Amino acid sequence: MARKPPRWYFSLRSPYSWFAYHDLLSRYPDVADTIEWIPFWEPDEQTQELLDADGVQLSIVEMSRAKNFYILQDTRRLAEARGLAVTWPVDRDPNWEVAHLGYLVAEEAGLGREYVALAYRARWQQSRDITDRATIAELAVELGLDPGPVADASDDPAVRRRGADTLIRSHKDGLFGVPFFIHGHDKYFGVDRLRAYVAKARGQEPGEEVELGWLDEAGPLPETIRAGGDAGHAGGCG
Numbered sequence: 001m002a003r004k005p006p007r008w009y010f011s012l013r014s015p016y017s018w019f020a021y022h023d024l025l026s027r028y029p030d031v032a033d034t035i036e037w038i039p040f041w042e043p044d045e046q047t048q049e050l051l052d053a054d055g056v057q058l059s060i061v062e063m064s065r066a067k068n069f070y071i072l073q074d075t076r077r078l079a080e081a082r083g084l085a086v087t088w089p090v091d092r093d094p095n096w097e098v099a100h101l102g103y104l105v106a107e108e109a110g111l112g113r114e115y116v117a118l119a120y121r122a123r124w125q126q127s128r129d130i131t132d133r134a135t136i137a138e139l140a141v142e143l144g145l146d147p148g149p150v151a152d153a154s155d156d157p158a159v160r161r162r163g164a165d166t167l168i169r170s171h172k173d174g175l176f177g178v179p180f181f182i183h184g185h186d187k188y189f190g191v192d193r194l195r196a197y198v199a200k201a202r203g204q205e206p207g208e209e210v211e212l213g214w215l216d217e218a219g220p221l222p223e224t225i226r227a228g229g230d231a232g233h234a235g236g237c238g
Helices: 015-027 029-034 045-053 065-081 097-108 112-125 133-143 147-151 157-172 191-202
Strands: 007-010 036-039 180-183 186-189
Touching: 007 015, 015 029, 015 065, 015 112, 015 191, 029 191, 036 097, 036 112, 036 157, 045 157, 097 112, 097 133, 097 147, 097 157, 112 133, 133 147, 180 191, 186 191
Parallel strands: 007 036
Antiparallel strands: 007 180, 180 186
């Protein structure tokens, strides 16, 4: 059996995935260039039907209100530590297929990473609704892509199937939250594990300065900020 490539799962809805993305590109671009980028999101009813047909139940559960408020504070702290100005988008009845299936179309065109950059900027620095097809269409135009196939990717049965297969892959990889990094048999959950993952990817010893964190409950955040997968602790979120 062929060895699976090193990879990371990210969510465009997750502030902790945004931090991991920022750190990968600014501190560890060599690793960012050698790992596979795979999106994760909370499926809508149509995609869930595809998952149900394959007997797949993703690890997504409710989160407490107390943890919600903690993550609001923690995200602000982590953003300030990175010199990032963060805004708080309000997600009203979001459908995360729109943004994430749009990524799959952009990725196929060779512009996946550029799409991620624009989507994170729109969500976390411009407080734009990336579950709005009009927003995704604007991002596609900025990338020089035909906006229709990107913004309306969730209407394409083939892209929808590819999205379901992507989520099934996350399930088989044992994902319970994002960001989630894999190298061989080793798995790392949370942005606070990124340095350990980088050391592994580079074939180095992690050393004494590798960040530590906690495992925590899984679940989407209510109201103010929602999550796909484990909404997590100070280093892992959805």
